Amino acid sequence: MEAKINRFFDSVGSFFSGNSENIPWCDHDIIAGCEKEVREAVTEEQKRDSVMRLSWALVHSKDQADVNRGIAMLEASLANSSSSLVTREKLYLLAVGHYRNGDYPKSRQLVDHCLEIEPDWRQARTLKKAVEDKIAKDGLIGVGIATTAVGLVIGGIAAALVRKS
Template sequence: MEAKINQFFGPIVTFINGGDQLPWCSPDIVVGCEKEVADATTGASDEGKNESIMRLSWALVHSKQPQDVQRGIAMLQASLANSSSPLQQREKLYLLAVGFYRSGEYSRSRELTDQCLEIAPDWRQALSLKKAIEDRITKDGVIGIGITLITIGLIAGGIVASLVRRK
């Protein structure tokens, strides 16, 4: 019986929750990256510091904790102006897009993904993220339409019920 229920409701749950392929990051990895950044600020070269900050930014925007995602977005926005190469800019834009995607700001995420694709039109990660964003926007629209139709149905049902009671 449970298998039949899962067979019926499984696709519905997957549809509602979304099925993006972006990795998640554990709190342990975030803590490890924070320690690495702290160690790099004491004796590493600027390049070493920047690499450890990028790893921390990656971990933060891939975290399941919303406050971590917001920290990652803030770090990336602050460092975006300091990008010395198109490759660095592309990476930071992509991570920002992931952060905005994780925080539910899909239109901002799509804008940043499009900027990534201007730099590297065939970059598979950005193309995959763009598809996930578009799928999510479509799903949210379908869910919104469904909620609207249910609301209209309930209101119409209430009106019909009140009319039937009057007669």
């Protein structure tokens, strides 16, 4: 268990050092611990804090079902945010969840909203760079596929014309 926690903290540290491709992952043991913490919470404040930690763990999971569960929890609790700081945190976690799901435009929209609340938030800026890198990469792949398709069509037409001649 200690080794897993150390790997987790290493991944968080590398994310903050600027490696945008290394957003931290969370495993099922940590999620299970957070779920237990929610069940054992005595006061409403403890429960709110535990639910936030669980939401964080879920959207950082490698399991798509966990990510979707975390997104649903955050969306359901967003209207009940007690401060702009809590709203900012929830929006950021939603952005991470949508990033994990590959919904980069939605992730960018949410992280932009975070940056409206706190323009100098380094964590949000790092996520925004990761999102923009993915959008640019996906755009280049799309252009490459379209170019290849056009080339194949033109090649087919040219081959047909050569055969007719």
